[in-house]
Every structure is written in C-alpha cells, then in structure tokens.
Amino acid sequence: MTSQAADGPETVAASRRSKISREREQEFFDAVLEQIRECGYEAVTMDGVAASTRCSKSTLYRQWKTKPQFVVAALRSRRVSKFAGIDTGSLAGDLREVARAAGRWSTGDTKLLQALGHAVTQDAELAMALREALVHPEIAELSEILQRGVERGEISADQPALEYVPCQLFGVIRARPVVDGEYADPDYLVRFVDAVVLPALGLT
Amino acid sequence: MTSQAADGPETVAASRRSKISREREQEFFDAVLEQIRECGYEAVTMDGVAASTRCSKSTLYRQWKTKPQFVVAALRSRRVSKFAGIDTGSLAGDLREVARAAGRWSTGDTKLLQALGHAVTQDAELAMALREALVHPEIAELSEILQRGVERGEISADQPALEYVPCQLFGVIRARPVVDGEYADPDYLVRFVDAVVLPALGLT
DNA sequence: GTGTACCGGTACTCGACCGTATCGGTACAC
DNA sequence: GTGTACCGATACGGTCGAGTACCGGTACAC
Incomplete structure (x- = not known):
C-alpha cells in the first residue's frame, strides 16, 4: 500500500518524462499544503504556490490539470503511517x-x-x-x-x-x-x- | 446579556430608522447562515443572499457595511441558550x-x-x-x-x-x-x- | 399636497484568480 | 552541432464577486 518501495533515482510521474525531480515535486506539494493551512483552500492561488516555490505557473499546469487535482495529488503524497510500530505490550x-x-x-x-x-x-x-x-x-x-x-x-x-x-x-x-x-x-x-x-x- | 427583553413592536436597529422589520432582518440572517452552511463562507455572495431573500443588494449594504460585518451580525442574532432549564436532579x-x-x-x-x-x-x-x-x-x-x-x-x-x-x-x-x-x-x-x-x- | 428618506433594481468599477498562449532559454539525446 | 522538449516568465482572456452609484417608486410625516 505504501509508496515507500525503492524507485529508480530519476523515475518521475511514471507516464511523463518531466524534468521535475521527486524532491522538487515534493516541494510543490509541501508549499501548497502549507498555504492551505495558513490561508484556507479557497484563498490558495496557483500564482502564490508558483511564486513561493520559484517556479512558473505553467509548470504547475503542465503537471496537473487543475487546482483541485493539484491539491489531491499533494494530499496523496502525504499518506504516512503515524502509529506504525507502536507495540508496548499493554x-x-x-x-x-x-x-x-x-x-x-x-x-x-x-x-x-x-x-x-x-x-x-x-x-x-x-x-x-x-x-x-x-x-x-x-x-x-x-x-x-x-x-x-x-x-x-x-x-x-x-x-x-x-x-x-x-x-x-x-x-x-x-x-x-x-x-x-x-x-x-x-x-x-x-x-x-x-x-x-x-x-x-x-x-x- | 440576552436581547430577549421586550422591545417596542417597531424598534429596529436602535440608531437608524430603517423600514426593515425585526422579522425581515432575521430572514436576512437566516438566509446568510444557511448559505454559509451549504456553500461555505467564501462562496456566499451578497448577491446570492439578496436574491434568496428577494431584497436588493443595496438594502443589505445600507444596513451593514461589509460582508464580514453582515455575517457577524447574523451570528450575534443566533445566540441562544441551548442547555437552559436542564436540571433533572442528578x-x-x-x-x-x-x-x-x-x-x-x-x-x-x-x-x-x-x-x-x-x-x-x-x-x-x-x-x-x-x-x-x-x-x-x-x-x-x-x-x-x-x-x-x-x-x-x-x-x-x-x-x-x-x-x-x-x-x-x-x-x-x-x-x-x-x-x-x-x-x-x-x-x-x-x-x-x-x-x-x-x-x-x-x-x- | 409636499418633502423626506428609505426601498428595489440595475448598471458600473475594480480587483482577483483560473487557466491558456506565447516566447526565449537550455539541458539532453544522438 | 542539431533537434527536441521541457522550463520560467509574462501577458492575456474570461469570469466572478465586493462594493458604489444612480434612479424611479412609495410610504409616511405634517
């Protein structure tokens, strides 16, 4: 279920050969989630995310079709197992x-x-x-x-x-x-x- | 603290002598709160409230300066005592x-x-x-x-x-x-x- | 009847943001 | 070195909503 499996070092977005690295993509996701936390979903703008990550709005729209799809992708990137490994015996x-x-x-x-x-x-x-x-x-x-x-x-x-x-x-x-x-x-x-x-x- | 005290039948908004009756005012408040519940705060429009209450946007802006102030007034109108009178003995x-x-x-x-x-x-x-x-x-x-x-x-x-x-x-x-x-x-x-x-x- | 002041309707300005289009630059393949 | 395709920047079109301006109608005071 997790996406933690070992991936090729340069594999990106599977189907497209984008020049955006995994780490760069995660920066976009972190930025949009942070802006959502601070300003709310409606108030987040693609311009704002582009500016805060110093990329172009075009770049975002090339990877994700719309703002909702972008946010959905960001959320999916965030699935982590928070309680994993908890087993104290009682x-x-x-x-x-x-x-x-x-x-x-x-x-x-x-x-x-x-x-x-x-x-x-x-x-x-x-x-x-x-x-x-x-x-x-x-x-x-x-x-x-x-x-x-x-x-x-x-x-x-x-x-x-x-x-x-x-x-x-x-x-x-x-x-x-x-x-x-x-x-x-x-x-x-x-x-x-x-x-x-x-x-x-x-x-x- | 409550505003439940007996008011004159036509007293409105204290300072201004608006032609909006108490009941009419409450209709505006109910409408905006309902729209907030359904569509969210950002998505509520003054045009929408005006349309749904069949009044003019001008009327709303005459009584309340801005959308936030309007919503605040609506919220204040909604203070009720929900647990009052509860006293079963245990x-x-x-x-x-x-x-x-x-x-x-x-x-x-x-x-x-x-x-x-x-x-x-x-x-x-x-x-x-x-x-x-x-x-x-x-x-x-x-x-x-x-x-x-x-x-x-x-x-x-x-x-x-x-x-x-x-x-x-x-x-x-x-x-x-x-x-x-x-x-x-x-x-x-x-x-x-x-x-x-x-x-x-x-x-x- | 006359004046006043509020109501509803509409049209308007202004700014914001989504999504698109265009263009020069550049990394990489071969 | 040449081609390709993606990147960043910027500009643009379209939409939508806040708040304002104006106008005719009308209830009410005197």
Whole structure:
C-alpha cells in the first residue's frame, strides 16, 4: 500500500518524462499544503504556490490539470503511517504512545482538516483524498491496537466504550482549539488518555 | 446579556430608522447562515443572499457595511441558550439531557462551525462572534451543570475527567462526521455519554 | 399636497484568480 | 552541432464577486 518501495533515482510521474525531480515535486506539494493551512483552500492561488516555490505557473499546469487535482495529488503524497510500530505490550501503554504520536502531528493535521473541511463537501475526489491521507490510516492502525488488547484479554470485545476510542481522540484534537484556544500537544493528549480514555475503558 | 427583553413592536436597529422589520432582518440572517452552511463562507455572495431573500443588494449594504460585518451580525442574532432549564436532579440525568439538546442542534451548528472554522483564523471579529454564538454559552451552561454535581456531592471537584467533559462533547460532535460520515444525533450522543463520559467520571 | 428618506433594481468599477498562449532559454539525446 | 522538449516568465482572456452609484417608486410625516 505504501509508496515507500525503492524507485529508480530519476523515475518521475511514471507516464511523463518531466524534468521535475521527486524532491522538487515534493516541494510543490509541501508549499501548497502549507498555504492551505495558513490561508484556507479557497484563498490558495496557483500564482502564490508558483511564486513561493520559484517556479512558473505553467509548470504547475503542465503537471496537473487543475487546482483541485493539484491539491489531491499533494494530499496523496502525504499518506504516512503515524502509529506504525507502536507495540508496548499493554493497551494502556499503546494508547499513550498513540496520544504522543497524534500530538506531534496534531497542529498541522488539524489546520489542514479545518482548512479543507468545507471544500471537501463540494468535491468528492478531494474528500476521498483527505480521508485517505488523514483519517483512514489512523483509524485502521488504532483499530489494530485495540484488537490486540482484546486478544491479549486486557479488555472485553463487548466493552461499550471501545468503539468510541477513535472518535474520542479525533474529537478532542479537533475540539481543543475551539474550546481552549490552543492545539492539542502530546502532553495534553496523554493526560486526556489517562484521565478519560483509560477509565472509560475500565483500565487502571 | 440576552436581547430577549421586550422591545417596542417597531424598534429596529436602535440608531437608524430603517423600514426593515425585526422579522425581515432575521430572514436576512437566516438566509446568510444557511448559505454559509451549504456553500461555505467564501462562496456566499451578497448577491446570492439578496436574491434568496428577494431584497436588493443595496438594502443589505445600507444596513451593514461589509460582508464580514453582515455575517457577524447574523451570528450575534443566533445566540441562544441551548442547555437552559436542564436540571433533572442528578449529574448523569443532566448530562444525558445535555447530549439530547446538543444532538438536536448538532447538524446545523457543526456545519456552521466547519464552514466558518477557517475564515475565523483570518478575521478576529468573526472569530469572537462565532465563539460567543456557538461555544461560550454551551461551555458556561455545562460548567454550571458540572458545578451543581460537585455541590451535590455526586462527584469530587478533583475528579480528573471533569475538566475534559466539554471537550469530549464538542469533540465527538465534530469528529463523528469525519470518522463515521454522519452527524451526531441525540441518540448517538446519549449512548456516548452512557458508554464513555459517565464511566470516565466514575458515575454509574 | 409636499418633502423626506428609505426601498428595489440595475448598471458600473475594480480587483482577483483560473487557466491558456506565447516566447526565449537550455539541458539532453544522438 | 542539431533537434527536441521541457522550463520560467509574462501577458492575456474570461469570469466572478465586493462594493458604489444612480434612479424611479412609495410610504409616511405634517
């Protein structure tokens, strides 16, 4: 599933032989995502991205047909596995690690989700790209972690709070900026897990 | 604080003697908020609001100087007390009532928060209006409910999960559309309170 | 009846941005 | 060295929306 497999050093965009290197392409993607975070989706302009990366607008339009397709490509480039490798041996330990990892990504991802959150309701392809970049991978990895806890016998599969864990974590990450005025950092999230998630699951 | 006090039947906008009645004004506000929910803040046009309310754009610009000021006024008109009158005698009962009330407002308010969520980072006045319309009143009423639970001795003021209750509720309301693809209705929120919030607080 | 002031309608200016077209420069193939 | 194809720069067309200007109609005061 990941695109981490070893590619030829100069392979680019598969079908076209563009002179844009992998690294250069990633600069474009980083730039547009950063501008989306700062200014919002609507306010991002192709001129702006071109200027900030010191390339020509023509170059962008040669590679990607339209602004939405460009943004979708940028989102796809961003699929990473944030909770991979978490396995402390206990569910409580794993969830604390998840909280820490989520906290590290929280600011950027929250901004992105917020900035794109409405554009997404108008453009189905954008919606899918966003979900596959920022939501599905986390949910899947988290489900796996919970499943392991069940298999180890730490918790019953019927525990009613179990199904709400992903929503709880996503939720508090999105809610804190609105309620407290600051993003959810790793410390905050670990405290949240200790004070709320674990007690609700009947752990500790 | 509320503007619910009895006003003269024809009193309008205090300083100006506009021919726009209270009810007519509210139609403008409802229209712009609905368009924001459906199309997003940027995509809302003064022409569109004028057309949908069958008034002239001039009329809107006579009452409000700019589009942001118009939206701010619309938001201010929307401050209502959603959890007022909730007092079942027990904290668990109150929280279930809160969940039901929140679920009734959830769809519209979530859309509004999502649609304005980014515009808010660029316009401080809009940010304040949004917080005072959709966040502060709920937080305050919820704090009062929790405080009453403490005073009745149902729960200790030191209970670590206590401070996270508002974030939990706001969070799950905002997270469910992203995670499950549907808005948090009253049923869902009551189940959430029973499965997560109350156990985390050590109630039941 | 006369004056005033607001309403609706329309036409307008101005700026922004998407996407296209054009052109000179240049890296690379052969 | 010659050809090819992509790069950057710039200019352009088209669209759209904010905010303004103007104009005729009309309700209301006196």
